[in-house]
Amino acid sequence: MNIPSSIVTLLVGIFVTLASLWYGQNHGLMPVAASAEAELVDGLFNTMMTIGFGLFLLVEGALVVAAVRFRRKEGDMGDGEHLEGNIPLEIVWTAIPAVVVLGISIYSFDIYTRMGGLDLMNHNMAPAEASSSVQVAYAPGEGDMPLMTNAANATAEVPAILVADATAGMGAIPGTAVGSLLSIDVKGLQYAFIFSYPNGIIDGELHIPVSQPVELNLGAQDVLHAFWLPEFRIKQDMIPGQDTRLVFTAIREGTYPVVCAELCGPYHGGMRTQIIVESPEEYQTWVDSRLTAMAAGDRTIANLPKAPADRSELEYLNNFVEPMQLAIAPESLAELQTHHTDYSPADYPHAEHHSLEMGS
Amino acid sequence: MTVTTAAKTPASDVPMLLGNERKWTDYFTFCTDHKVIGIQYLVTAFFFYLVGGSLATVMRTELATPAPDIVTPDVYNGLLTLHGTVMLFLWIVPAGAGLANYLIPLMIGARDMAFPRLNAIAFWMIPPSGLLLIGSFFFEPPTAGWTSYPPLSLTTGMLGEGIWIMSILIGGTASILGGLNFLVTILKMRVPSMSLTDMPLFCWAMIATSLLILISTPVLAGALILLAFDLFAGTAFFNPTGGGNPVVYQHMFWFYSHPAVYIFVLPLFGAISEVVSVHARKPIFGYRAIAYSSIVISFLGLIVWAHHMFTSGTPPWLRMFFMITTMVIAVPTGIKVFGWVATLWRGKIAFTSAMLFAMGFIALFLIGGISGVMLAAVPFDIHVHDTYFVVAHFHYVLFGASVFGVFMAVYHWFPKMTGHMINEFWGRVHFALTFVGMNLTFMPMHELGLMGMNRRIALYDPQFTDLNVLATIGSYIMAVSTIPFLINAAWSWRYGPKAPANPWRALTMEWRTLSPPHIENFEELPVLTTGPYDYGLGYIAEEDPAELYEHAVPAPVAG
Ligand code: HEM
Ligand SMILES: [Cu+2]
Ligand SMILES: [Cu+2]
Numbered sequence: 001m002n003i004p005s006s007i008v009t010l011l012v013g014i015f016v017t018l019a020s021l022w023y024g025q026n027h028g029l030m031p032v033a034a035s036a037e038a039e040l041v042d043g044l045f046n047t048m049m050t051i052g053f054g055l056f057l058l059v060e061g062a063l064v065v066a067a068v069r070f071r072r073k074e075g076d077m078g079d080g081e082h083l084e085g086n087i088p089l090e091i092v093w094t095a096i097p098a099v100v101v102l103g104i105s106i107y108s109f110d111i112y113t114r115m116g117g118l119d120l121m122n123h124n125m126a127p128a129e130a131s132s133s134v135q136v137a138y139a140p141g142e143g144d145m146p147l148m149t150n151a152a153n154a155t156a157e158v159p160a161i162l163v164a165d166a167t168a169g170m171g172a173i174p175g176t177a178v179g180s181l182l183s184i185d186v187k188g189l190q191y192a193f194i195f196s197y198p199n200g201i202i203d204g205e206l207h208i209p210v211s212q213p214v215e216l217n218l219g220a221q222d223v224l225h226a227f228w229l230p231e232f233r234i235k236q237d238m239i240p241g242q243d244t245r246l247v248f249t250a251i252r253e254g255t256y257p258v259v260c261a262e263l264c265g266p267y268h269g270g271m272r273t274q275i276i277v278e279s280p281e282e283y284q285t286w287v288d289s290r291l292t293a294m295a296a297g298d299r300t301i302a303n304l305p306k307a308p309a310d311r312s313e314l315e316y317l318n319n320f321v322e323p324m325q326l327a328i329a330p331e332s333l334a335e336l337q338t339h340h341t342d343y344s345p346a347d348y349p350h351a352e353h354h355s356l357e358m359g360s
Numbered sequence: 361m362t363v364t365t366a367a368k369t370p371a372s373d374v375p376m377l378l379g380n381e382r383k384w385t386d387y388f389t390f391c392t393d394h395k396v397i398g399i400q401y402l403v404t405a406f407f408f409y410l411v412g413g414s415l416a417t418v419m420r421t422e423l424a425t426p427a428p429d430i431v432t433p434d435v436y437n438g439l440l441t442l443h444g445t446v447m448l449f450l451w452i453v454p455a456g457a458g459l460a461n462y463l464i465p466l467m468i469g470a471r472d473m474a475f476p477r478l479n480a481i482a483f484w485m486i487p488p489s490g491l492l493l494i495g496s497f498f499f500e501p502p503t504a505g506w507t508s509y510p511p512l513s514l515t516t517g518m519l520g521e522g523i524w525i526m527s528i529l530i531g532g533t534a535s536i537l538g539g540l541n542f543l544v545t546i547l548k549m550r551v552p553s554m555s556l557t558d559m560p561l562f563c564w565a566m567i568a569t570s571l572l573i574l575i576s577t578p579v580l581a582g583a584l585i586l587l588a589f590d591l592f593a594g595t596a597f598f599n600p601t602g603g604g605n606p607v608v609y610q611h612m613f614w615f616y617s618h619p620a621v622y623i624f625v626l627p628l629f630g631a632i633s634e635v636v637s638v639h640a641r642k643p644i645f646g647y648r649a650i651a652y653s654s655i656v657i658s659f660l661g662l663i664v665w666a667h668h669m670f671t672s673g674t675p676p677w678l679r680m681f682f683m684i685t686t687m688v689i690a691v692p693t694g695i696k697v698f699g700w701v702a703t704l705w706r707g708k709i710a711f712t713s714a715m716l717f718a719m720g721f722i723a724l725f726l727i728g729g730i731s732g733v734m735l736a737a738v739p740f741d742i743h744v745h746d747t748y749f750v751v752a753h754f755h756y757v758l759f760g761a762s763v764f765g766v767f768m769a770v771y772h773w774f775p776k777m778t779g780h781m782i783n784e785f786w787g788r789v790h791f792a793l794t795f796v797g798m799n800l801t802f803m804p805m806h807e808l809g810l811m812g813m814n815r816r817i818a819l820y821d822p823q824f825t826d827l828n829v830l831a832t833i834g835s836y837i838m839a840v841s842t843i844p845f846l847i848n849a850a851w852s853w854r855y856g857p858k859a860p861a862n863p864w865r866a867l868t869m870e871w872r873t874l875s876p877p878h879i880e881n882f883e884e885l886p887v888l889t890t891g892p893y894d895y896g897l898g899y900i901a902e903e904d905p906a907e908l909y910e911h912a913v914p915a916p917v918a919g
Pocket of ligand 2: 225226260261262263264265267268269271
């Protein structure tokens with residue numbers, strides 16, 4: 001049986017292509033895609049998996065074939081053929097990877113732009129008006145929910161500090177109705193996320209309506225944290241002294257984890273909460289119920305995570321005495337706590353429910 | 361394939377010294393012989409590998425269950441920080457330096473390094489640096505990870521963090537002195553007949569490594585000194601409380617630490633180029649491409665650092681710039697991998713332990729390289745940054761390439777270093793266990809990261825338990841795999857069959873002197889007669905002259 005090598009090459013090529021195309025779509029390695037951004041990222045990931053798996057098969061295959069076909073026979077003291085290289089072949093395997101990585105770069109760049117990554121390009125170079133400059137991670141401008149312009153952004157009810165950036169006005173896809181951007185402040189502290197909604201609600205969990213762009217203004221109170229939504233494929237560090245920002249659009253209702261992804265201390269692994277994506281009606285119901293409770297004098301932060309094992313509930317909750325304070329270091333926190341020495345456990349009636357009276 | 365000499369010492373003869381004898385006590389002294397220093401580095405580094413591996417085993421045991429039960433989260437972070445720091449600064453860097461020290465002068469026909477005293481000083485900085493670091497664990501372990509980002513690193517305890525900084529400053533200084541020495545030695549001390557393109561590829565790789573060390577390590581030192589000021593003097597370079605900027609630290613840290621990953625792996629890129637060629641008996645495929653790609657990697661390696669900071673406070677244009685440079689670095693790296701595979705192709709592959717580790721190296725490094733290109737793509741990296749996907753990626757590179765590379769090098773040069781052949785059967789067992797254990801430990805971590813498991817955590821979501829159990833089992837297999845190696849190396853060093861000068865019939869110069877080499881390396885400086893990889897041209901490596909051994913006493917056992 002003597003198959004010409006060109007046919008073998010062809011068959012191998014077909015097999016590798018089919019196998020990688022199949023694997024690129026069926027790896028099943030990503031969690032459900034719950035945001036518009038996630039679908040974009042998954043497209044990129046699948047492409048890279050296809051190429052990567054093909055390369056994997058080719059090179060590992062070549063290694064295995066070489067190991068079998070070119071093993072030294074017992075007692076053979078001779079040398080292999082004297083082949084110092086092959087310039088055309090070397091050019092090919094320099095050029096092909098170069099083209100491939102260039103392609104992936106361009107594709108990534110495109111995805112990044114469509115996710116809104118370049119949207120506020122000039123922000124960071126613009127002189128910051130407020131004490132901290134604002135960093136934009138995302139502002140999606142995709143599909144039927146195109147992005148508002150930055151000018152629109154500036155007129156929307158965003159915190160003043162954002163306005164300076166918004167005037168930078170880079171590359172956003174116009175069209176989103178003014179004010180459609182729900183803007184939520186998120187503060188990271190050891191070991192919880194505190195969400196402050198526009199209408200004064202403060203919560204330990206993130207509620208958002210589906211299919212509506214949401215803006216998160218991220219800050220950290222003590223050390224670095226990172227705000228990660230695995231099902232949304234977005235992540236942004238929370239940096240003390242420098243606000244950062246994430247904009248995304250949920251496309252699937254459900255409850256998903258919110259994870260801290262930057263080492264922030266021993267209980268970093270426990271720094272998690274949930275994001276609850278609801279229909280606009282359900283979201284409104286939740287907002288109303290919280291507003292009613294607040295009107296009735298309930299000033300608690302709901303759904304704070306449990307205290308780590310080695311700390312008392314009080315020690316833990318002390319961190320949250322004033323969640324939106326601008327304090328950024330433990331020293332200032334300690335100072336703050338001395339102002340509240342008159343507090344006694346009795347002042348924390350909801351402690352066992354992991355809720356806490358806010359302000360003072 | 362093990363060639364052994366039948367030459368035995370006739371007991372009746374008057375012992376004659378060959379001039380390559382060393383007392384074992386020499387290895388515990390301030391000795392300026394590069395060969396002694398090389399072995400000192402390697403043995404010390406291996407000791408720290410065992411330390412780092414033990415720490416990893418405890419960590420994996422803790423991670424077998426979602427709850428933080430075996431050790432407290434605090435202790436876990438201490439283990440994590442020490443594991444990372446020990447593995448990088450006390451195992452891989454010194455192991456690479458050890459190989460370079462041992463091999464460079466022999467490969468280029470020099471009698472020693474350019475600055476022998478400096479060389480000894482550099483080595484003797486490693487033990488204090490390591491002891492400091494390990495000592496810190498018993499007082500107040502540093503717990504901010506090997507990256508030690510402020511502000512966290514400023515809040516976790518002054519003593520531990522201070523010791524950590526001190527230890528790395530000492531280790532970094534040693535590394536700079538070493539790099540300087542390698543560079544000058546390679547450039548200035550070759551035998552006159554050897555041009556740069558006649559050098560073994562290991563020397564090219566060490567030029568690239570040394571350049572990186574010299575350019576980037578001082579920046580790390582700067583960052584750490586500023587961090588120490590923040591820590592002890594209350595300055596606010598990086599401390600946001602006083603108006604400092606923690607992101608600046610990250611830039612400075614990665615300005616060193618990305619090039620550092622090439623410092624960890626380039627020496628082994630060099631070593632594998634020697635091994636595949638010799639054990640497949642074929643010239644290295646594309647000598648110039650492999651040589652120059654090392655230099656290109658070392659240049660590009662300096663301008664990719666911010667790919668570790670895609671989710672930090674990094675402006676969009678910066679993200680795009682660093683994405684493209686990182687992608688581009690895949691090209692010279694690919695050239696090397698393809699070159700090694702093509703060298704094997706149509707060779708005569710001997711499955712020595714060295715060759716097995718070399719093939720494992722290529723197979724695993726490929727996986728780390730593919731995931732590396734994926735990580736360069738900003739939109740994807742934003743999802744997996746700081747997750748187990750990254751842990752999987754860098755272990756495929758650091759373990760799959762660097763550690764496999766060190767073992768490969770040890771099996772290959774063991775006869776030269778010790779004068780004894782190492783047992784091949786146990787070498788293969790070592791390889792099989794390591795290879796299986798490595799994949800079982802780190803392959804599942806890709807999926808864990810993609811699915812949502814963040815790194816550096818002592819407690820995790822129970823949905824991830826199964827894959828973590830798998831990883832823990834793999835780590836136990838790896839822990840076991842070091843046992844055959846340890847016993848084999850120690851036993852063979854003492855009792856292994858006497859090694860001839862050139863057991864692999866190799867053409868590079870280190871094989872043209874005794875095993876172990878003369879104290880002065882060569883009795884008479886060799887003259888270049890063949891290129892380093894001229895297999896297949898009919899050159900036959902010289903056999904040891906029989907009279908060499910006739911009157912000789914066996915070289916005393918080292919160590
Ligand atoms: C002996 C087998 C090894 C095992 C089982 C192992 C396991 C681990 C584990 C479980 C982590 C912690 C992941 C986390 O919690 O984020 C880790 C981190 C790390 N490992 Fe290994 N590892 C091994 C070998 C190595 C080697 C050989 C190197 C380097 C040459 C290395 C370098 C690192 C580094 C740099 C980190 C990051 C530490 C940090 O996050 O600060 N490991 N390893
Ligand atoms: Cu955290
Ligand atoms: Cu890097």
